[in-house]
Amino acid sequence: MKPMHACAKLVLAATILAPACSLAGDTPARIEAGSLKSVLPLTEDAEAVAIGEFLLDRRSVTNREFLAFVVRSPDWRRAAALPLFADQNYLAHWEDALTLGDAALPEQPVINVSWFAARAYCEADGGRLPTWHEWEYVAAADETETDARAKPAWRQRILAWYSETGGKALPEVGGRSANAWGVHDMHGLIWEWVDDFNALLVSGDNREQGGADKMQFCGAGAATMEEKENYAVLMRTALLSSLRGSDTTRNLGFRCAYDVKGEGT
Amino acid sequence: MNGLSRSFVAGVVAMLGLLGALQKTNASDLPDDSYFQLDILLETQAGEGLRLSEMQGGPLIVAMFYASCPHVCPMTVSTIRAIESQLPSEARERLQVLMITFDPERDTPAALADLAERHRVNNDRWRFVRTAAAEVRPVAAVLGIKYRQLPDGGFNHSSPILLLDGEGREISRSEKLGMPDPVFVQAVATALQGK
Numbered sequence: 487m488k489p490m491h492a493c494a495k496l497v498l499a500a501t502i503l504a505p506a507c508s509l510a511g512d513t514p515a516r517i518e519a520g521s522l523k524s525v526l527p528l529t530e531d532a533e534a535v536a537i538g539e540f541l542l543d544r545r546s547v548t549n550r551e552f553l554a555f556v557v558r559s560p561d562w563r564r565a566a567a568l569p570l571f572a573d574q575n576y577l578a579h580w581e582d583a584l585t586l587g588d589a590a591l592p593e594q595p596v597i598n599v600s601w602f603a604a605r606a607y608c609e610a611d612g613g614r615l616p617t618w619h620e621w622e623y624v625a626a627a628d629e630t631e632t633d634a635r636a637k638p639a640w641r642q643r644i645l646a647w648y649s650e651t652g653g654k655a656l657p658e659v660g661g662r663s664a665n666a667w668g669v670h671d672m673h674g675l676i677w678e679w680v681d682d683f684n685a686l687l688v689s690g691d692n693r694e695q696g697g698a699d700k701m702q703f704c705g706a707g708a709a710t711m712e713e714k715e716n717y718a719v720l721m722r723t724a725l726l727s728s729l730r731g732s733d734t735t736r737n738l739g740f741r742c743a744y745d746v747k748g749e750g751t
Numbered sequence: 752m753n754g755l756s757r758s759f760v761a762g763v764v765a766m767l768g769l770l771g772a773l774q775k776t777n778a779s780d781l782p783d784d785s786y787f788q789l790d791i792l793l794e795t796q797a798g799e800g801l802r803l804s805e806m807q808g809g810p811l812i813v814a815m816f817y818a819s820c821p822h823v824c825p826m827t828v829s830t831i832r833a834i835e836s837q838l839p840s841e842a843r844e845r846l847q848v849l850m851i852t853f854d855p856e857r858d859t860p861a862a863l864a865d866l867a868e869r870h871r872v873n874n875d876r877w878r879f880v881r882t883a884a885a886e887v888r889p890v891a892a893v894l895g896i897k898y899r900q901l902p903d904g905g906f907n908h909s910s911p912i913l914l915l916d917g918e919g920r921e922i923s924r925s926e927k928l929g930m931p932d933p934v935f936v937q938a939v940a941t942a943l944q945g946k
Contacts, residue, residue: 570785570893602889684897731892
């Protein structure tokens with residue numbers, strides 16, 4: 487289990503102090519075990535993927551949180567991170583290695599982070615990146631149901647977000663209401679790394695084309711998918727599978743997951 | 752995970768603790784874009800531990816596989832052997848090959864040695880290795896290889912063959928299995944000449 491958050495510790499030590507911290511936002515959400523009919527089944531005939539119980543950050547990791555990490559971890563500062571692990575746009579929106587500046591508000595989700603950097607952050611926090619299936623499982627929820635994917639409104643909302651034009655400032659994390667798991671912003675804010683981003687074999691192997699900001703999604707990939715209603719979520723897998731672990735983009739951040747204590751893996 | 756991987760890691764870590772003093776300078780002297788910057792521990796078919804950065808000096812062919820793989824992985828091995836066969840023998844003797852498994856749990860040194868035996872490779876130049884389970888995905892990420900484990904224990908994976916220079920930088924990559932890609936063979940020959 488995750489080493490307890492300082493805030494949570496304080497709250498547990500003296501529950502009357504709870505208002506001093508936003509407990510709901512700071513302790514990860516407990517995600518119950520279940521099964522998921524994934525847009526990416528493991529095999530053609532697999533009915534569902536089993537999901538074990540785990541914990542997931544309620545919000546995407548913020549600039550403020552990531553800054554605290556690089557203060558502690560000099561290897562992950564902007565100029566110090568090796569190009570093998572983070573490309574030249576790594577944290578490019580920050581003023582300098584240890585200053586957020588005007589273009590990076592503390593409570594905005596951190597973006598321009600590579601998979602290697604995101605992974606290092608989560609590991610330093612006693613966690614890990616969620617797997618794709620874990621991410622998809624939690625992202626299937628709306629405010630009232632843990633699997634709202636059959637609702638046209640769920641899909642429509644995601645597609646409407648995709649169609650928003652870029653260039654607007656990113657909202658702060660947690661600005662939208664939590665889903666049924668108590669988790670915010672699985673859709674509508676940024677795209678997020680998953681641990682097995684390089685397991686998603688939907689799109690062609692087209693790493694060579696263009697920058698990672700350009701979504702490398704081809705119709706052929708989509709056509710192989712059985713559930714066209716899942717298009718909205720498949721767009722994610724297409725983006726992630728087109729990336730390398732060192733890539734960073736202006737709309738890609740992450741959140742961490744944590745194993746539940748006693749789970750063998 | 753499992754006891755197997757843990758004991759492997761513990762053993763290798765203990766051994767490399769001793770080697771560490773000798774090898775320490777290696778990773779920091781490498782170019783920033785060297786794949787050897789991912790300085791992980793490997794365990795060979797001979798049960799020996801080595802760091803990825805110890806593969807310096809190359810050129811080096813790298814690919815990923817798993818031993819129980821029915822079709823593609825044997826083809827990767829045979830494709831690399833076919834590439835080798837197109838090199839002059841004195842150049843071939845200087846080529847190193849590193850085969851990294853997707854399946855460290857089942858691909859023990861004994862299983863890797865069996866595989867090397869089955870393919871009749873030169874054990875001095877060919878290393879079949881496993882990493883700690885947690886390192887498989889970072890290695891694949893650095894090499895630009897995609898994979899996922901299937902419920903039956905097998906893996907879906909892309910199968911590029913990579914050529915690295917002596918400092919761990921990628922010179923060439925071939926997705927072609929079966930008949931060797933002539934462009935790739937030429938790149939290997941050129942890299943060996945430059946040695």
